[in-house]
Amino acid sequence: MPPPPPPLSARCAGPLTRALLGGPPLAAFAVWGTAQVSGLSGELGGHVPAVAWLASFVLLWWVPLAWLERPIRVPPERRAGLAGLAVTVQVPVYNEDPATLRECLRSVLRQSRRVERVRVVDDGSADPAAYDRVRRDFEEAAAALGVETTWDRTANRGKRHAQLHALSGDDADVFVTLDSDSVLDRHAVREGLAPFADPRVRSVAGQVLVLNRAATPLTRLTCLLYLPLTRGVRSAQSVLRRVTANSGALAFYRADVVRRCAGAYAHERFAGRPMQMNDDSMLTFYAMLGGDTVQQPSALVFTLVPERVGHHVAQQLRWLRGTTVRHLWWLRYLPVRGFVFWATVAEYLHLALALAVPVALAADPAWRPHLGEIGLTALRVGVAMSYLTALRLFTVRRSDEPAASRLLLFLAAPAAALWRLAVLRPLHLYALLTCRRVGRWGTRAGVEVTIAS
Numbered sequence: 001m002p003p004p005p006p007p008l009s010a011r012c013a014g015p016l017t018r019a020l021l022g023g024p025p026l027a028a029f030a031v032w033g034t035a036q037v038s039g040l041s042g043e044l045g046g047h048v049p050a051v052a053w054l055a056s057f058v059l060l061w062w063v064p065l066a067w068l069e070r071p072i073r074v075p076p077e078r079r080a081g082l083a084g085l086a087v088t089v090q091v092p093v094y095n096e097d098p099a100t101l102r103e104c105l106r107s108v109l110r111q112s113r114r115v116e117r118v119r120v121v122d123d124g125s126a127d128p129a130a131y132d133r134v135r136r137d138f139e140e141a142a143a144a145l146g147v148e149t150t151w152d153r154t155a156n157r158g159k160r161h162a163q164l165h166a167l168s169g170d171d172a173d174v175f176v177t178l179d180s181d182s183v184l185d186r187h188a189v190r191e192g193l194a195p196f197a198d199p200r201v202r203s204v205a206g207q208v209l210v211l212n213r214a215a216t217p218l219t220r221l222t223c224l225l226y227l228p229l230t231r232g233v234r235s236a237q238s239v240l241r242r243v244t245a246n247s248g249a250l251a252f253y254r255a256d257v258v259r260r261c262a263g264a265y266a267h268e269r270f271a272g273r274p275m276q277m278n279d280d281s282m283l284t285f286y287a288m289l290g291g292d293t294v295q296q297p298s299a300l301v302f303t304l305v306p307e308r309v310g311h312h313v314a315q316q317l318r319w320l321r322g323t324t325v326r327h328l329w330w331l332r333y334l335p336v337r338g339f340v341f342w343a344t345v346a347e348y349l350h351l352a353l354a355l356a357v358p359v360a361l362a363a364d365p366a367w368r369p370h371l372g373e374i375g376l377t378a379l380r381v382g383v384a385m386s387y388l389t390a391l392r393l394f395t396v397r398r399s400d401e402p403a404a405s406r407l408l409l410f411l412a413a414p415a416a417a418l419w420r421l422a423v424l425r426p427l428h429l430y431a432l433l434t435c436r437r438v439g440r441w442g443t444r445a446g447v448e449v450t451i452a453s
Contacts, residue, residue, distance in 0.1 A: 124156025278322025
């Protein structure tokens with residue numbers, strides 16, 4: 001391959017930083033926020049809408065729990081077992097930018113913990129010849145390192161079929177799913193394997209960072225929009241060892257999980273239609289049925305995100321529809337006494353309260369004189385909540401992000417809250433109503449984002 005550019009890198013902040021950010025600010029906000037909402041509820045006579053608002057505030061259970069997450073370390077007596085694991089990385093490709101794919105594959109080969117195999121599947125891209133040079137350089141570099149490779153082209157059948165084609169007949173102990181528009185931190189594989197020292201762990205989620213963070217205002221905003229999931233809900237779930245959805249950008253699975261579910265995974269149907277989206281949460285679901293699912297916050301991956309609003313909205317709608325389908329799976333098949341069942345119920349309760357409380361307030365004449373005060377309190381709590389969530393920015397240090405840039409992004413946190421309220425919440429409701437529209441890879445008919453953009 002041509003000489004690579006200096007690789008991106010990132011690392012988790014030290015425990016002292018996390019303690020300083022997660023301790024006093026978290027406790028102070030909990031006291032202040034509860035006082036704000038409780039005080040307003042008491043002043044207004046403890047009516048049902050006020051109590052519901054307080055309940056909605058309390059349902060943000062994941063906020064304090066996320067700060068308890070720590071990178072999982074390997075006990076000395078189990079390190080030899082991890083070293084002996086055979087690891088296969090699969091990379092499905094569909095209409096990907098060749099330069100981005102090149103950097104993705106380079107990042108796999110320069111891992112501090114070398115993988116045994118890399119399997120690339122071109123799932124019917126429009127111009128397969130565009131990858132000829134990338135393929136040749138990759139295979140030469142892999143051969144020099146002693147890494148086995150395969151590169152196949154198939155008819156376009158969707159990402160799940162591409163993954164299973166790559167993994168068919170493979171005797172690896174751990175399968176790594178990696179999106180072709182993602183670039184690994186040098187230690188991502190080493191860190192992602194560490195939780196498997198515990199035999200109860202069936203899957204491990206990597207932590208996702210935005211690769212093209214400085215490309216447009218939207219990509220900077222996306223850095224904030226990712227926080228509640230990647231360093232919020234998923235972190236809290238990992239503390240409970242019940243991560244419900246890994247990211248397709250980077251995830252690790254015990255091979256027997258994938259082999260056992262291969263048939264059902266490839267042919268999932270919803271409302272009588274083939275279901276190809278939300279593949280990552282489906283594999284996580286199967287892993288969860290067999291044991292623990294965690295996130296490794298030090299297994300870092302950089303991924304490209306949409307730079308145009310239209311692409312962003314299409315991506316979010318696809319994800320939200322897939323998540324809605326997956327929620328139905330959890331409610332139907334997971335134990336009623338389990339955490340995931342009730343966390344899903346709480347999520348929909350939170351959504352219902354967020355919609356019902358404003359309507360109830362506006363419809364009741366007794367509340368109308370207080371709407372200004374209620375709105376001001378909601379604004380104060382919302383802004384404070386935005387900044388509390390944005391503190392999670394400081395738990396990862398990136399080589400390409402100056403401290404001043406990260407601080408400015410933190411100060412812009414309320415903009416992300418406004419985007420969620422004005423754009424993503426209506427989109428969520430639309431996704432609930434149209435969740436039957438499940439499809440294949442998604443909407444990409446050609447290259448949308450490049451690593452150089």
